[in-house]
Amino acid sequence: MQFHHHGYVSHDPRVLPAEGTGLDRPDDLPDEVDVLIVGSGPAGMLLAAQMSQFPSVVTRIIEKRDGRLVLGQADGIQPRSVETFQAFGFAPRIVAEAYNIGWMNFWGPDPEHPENIVRTSRTEDYGLKISEFPHLIVNQARVLDYFAEAALNGPGRIVPDYGVEFTGLTVHETGEHPVEVRVNDHGTERTIRAKYVAGCDGARSGVREAIGRKHVGVMAAHAWGVMDALVNTDFPDWRIKCAINAEAGNILHIPREGGYLSRMYIDLGEVAEGDNHQVRSTPLETVIRRANEILHPYAIDVKEVAWHSVYEVGHRVTDGFDDALDADRHPRVFLTGDACHTHSAKAGQGMNVSMQDGFNLGWKLGHVLTGRAPQELLSTYAAERRPVAQQLIDFDREWSSLMARKPEEISDPQDLATYYLATAEFPSGFMTQYGPSMIIDGSSRQELAAGFPLGKRFKSAEVTRVGDGNVVHLGHHAKADGRWRVYAFADADAVKLSSWAESVEPLFARYTPKDGDVDAVFDVKAIYQQRFDEREFTDAPALFRPQTGPYGLTDWEKIYSAAPTVWCHDDIFEARELSRDGVVVVVRPDQYVAAILPLDDVDELAAFFEGNLLPAS
Template structure:
């Protein structure tokens, strides 16, 4: 009897992996692309058990929360999370030792999301799946990716990828032909291995244990992000979780391992109790536990054959020492999502996709470098290549390293290097916020109603750029604004609805009864007022000069130009590098 050929199905994008990174990637594409013209699919191999779902990643830092807020996802996370704003560090005798451990978390300012959003992966995934479902896409599980073939010569925009998939339960086989495939399938990524992408780095001999559950304790400040400097279990993590639970994490040293022929849940709990001494600990309920080997690895490429991407743990793995795993994955998916959306719509040139790796790889390398030091110090070892005092206290050095990495860990200081493409320098002295840096969230006031709002709330990530005019004091900047208006007046492309561009005008000072009368004409786009001058001050824009910012869809600054006669020329220079309409360069 002849073998039955697998059914062939089509999709614009196949996302492999149903964790947070895969779900948010699929959500962005489904949200940004018209469903009548594009099909997004996402598959997951494992029908996850409750134990798997409860554990894993727990913490989103401010920049990740900001990015999810601009995607319309963070509010639901905040409904269920434990919002952690307080930290404490205890020495081996149980005395508070300020300035060490997680103390940097109390300095995470300049954002509405000025806390660690702690919500276990199980609950995050439920929120992301629900949001994805509302966009018409259902997570398909359990489907296993069995093979990938890239068709050479398929041409730009063609179905370049043949993905063989199999239902784990029914053994039904299918072939999905897609334009792009995204591997968000974890540290043992099949996609990465199938594409022969080297995974550089190493695993150490260090083992760590994590235990989640409901506890009783005499620790004085249990509902915090806490570090305990244990002489036997390294720098112990104590993290207050959602739904009243707590996570205990500790180093399982070679010396402690000798006591166990088999390491099971009972042993994990026993060691957790020992790790937090001199404090008492009792588990009323254990939700989840794991033991794993600490290591750092990074894929040599994040984008292969112009059609296959890697994101999240599939292209970088590290310890949980700095709690950056899911955060780094969120930075990956948000960077990739809008770029792929614009290319699929024919609004951007395919070259734009190469900037995903160019921007993310250096930041992942920074994380790996930090993590190597942090993970060793948390295991009471000095960093490799340490040139300081060989008898230095690892806890003291850890405090210094964590403080140095603070803005990177919070995400608020992560930036992309200025270049000649997406982060374009076109003048100096216009502002203190430069291309490639995060666009700070600032308080604004709506016209007429004077309702308060925020810049990030008014610039959602829907794969559109925002041209933001900081108009300054209109009484002083009218000549510059008039020159700007004249400059862009005949530039139809700047206002063509085919282009993914929106306009915003921010006036320095309190609002009047009519934006038209304040300006003496129609303003550019939506109008907001900087009542207390704080927005202009935060961006370093003078009330006398103003400035024009281009904000990328993902909330980073693309370029800054003066509000004057050459503005149209410089905006065209910026957008002309990557935008197109109807498949033709039109700028």
């Protein structure tokens, strides 16, 4: 990580200097804010951490609970989420704490004694097969803790306002703060005025109701019990993720962090017509008994249940993700996470997709409120995230149906394992692909960088840093700081690259604040085709050697080499199918590929940014 460029730092460098609203931040909730986040779940806390990187924006997050979440319901962390944690600076710590899913085993009825279960297959998990990041299990409460730390340590010093309950809102047509939000602040009814509101308040969202949006979908007539339990057992796969299909029902078994705790989703069968949700009152003892019936001939001796619940599978998507009911109106209120999509928990998607909602929205709010981008940018949130939610519902409906089958409905005992691996890219979070818009250049030259699909997240690869010869992942240097990334992959002799660098300096300067660092908006990097020891750092164009901070110190971490060395075995040009004539890859602040352009067409790059950014004032 980089620090000291604003002066010597002796404390934890992860704690950034307070700026703007982070200086003398008032303890009490103010009457006027720029952004009001309602709810401190995964989407809300990520959004707060992102907005802390925009300290000139007044952001507050309210939560009706009295304090931090103690025990979260969600626990599955997909590789795309770990990639996001890397951008927020805490991936290594949460990986060390979490349970790493290395395998998924499948169990079914013993053909000779069908009342018993037997292991039918062992399957490697998809996480590290398709990403450098693992597939994890960790308590949602700990994920929120890490994002809370990132929000507090950011320049904006954002902390949740606990004990404040949302009670309603009205969006006015005029006014600098047109959203009138009614809250109960520790027993006192108050009104807060906001420019924008993010409803991150869960499946029973009051914000959703206030803007007249509706959940569309149905509840499936199937119930599941779920429990986090500490047990003694003779079941041999207790510390391996398992899908268990038995004559008595089904179990999805997921080991939890810490080495002892595990979660079980236990099939409670079809819900009777007219049940009116009475199944949700099923006693814990019944859920445990059911689990033992399914596990036969094995058994669990439950010592403690940390949390349990009973739910009916539901698949719903809200009819709109913001309050813009017609195309002529700019949105002011946004819905994220469970407020706009709900589904079963068994595919491990809820928290993951919710966090990507927050990541998508956060930098856009920051850009608009700091004058970097026009207000039209905010309309891309709903346009991009609602199709993703629908894809999630479709996937979860199929996975839930497969999990709930009876043995006699299964013709091939291996088909669940086959489906699990064949669809891995979707649950891992890597299938999301945004279509052309003001921030996805539809005229991009995809053939110049086939391994960086337009609209998909930037898939990192190893390169060698020219300044010190260290091997690093190119994408891991991209932090969630609201900046655009521009990767300039050089032509063979770097002649085009040098010309490109000289030509684009005025373009980038047009959008960079006069009082900001030269790379405050654009983080521009060069990747040469030669070995690192065949390039001299000081020979590179000045664009890639910016001088930042009050001392104007040279940044030594923007110039890289692609050629393999004893430490770096891959060539990113080959790994990502990049043109040897050079190519420019533009990546959004939320890590999605926005444009792919040739080195000799600066006008097209200028036109792209002209469509989504405003000149610096």
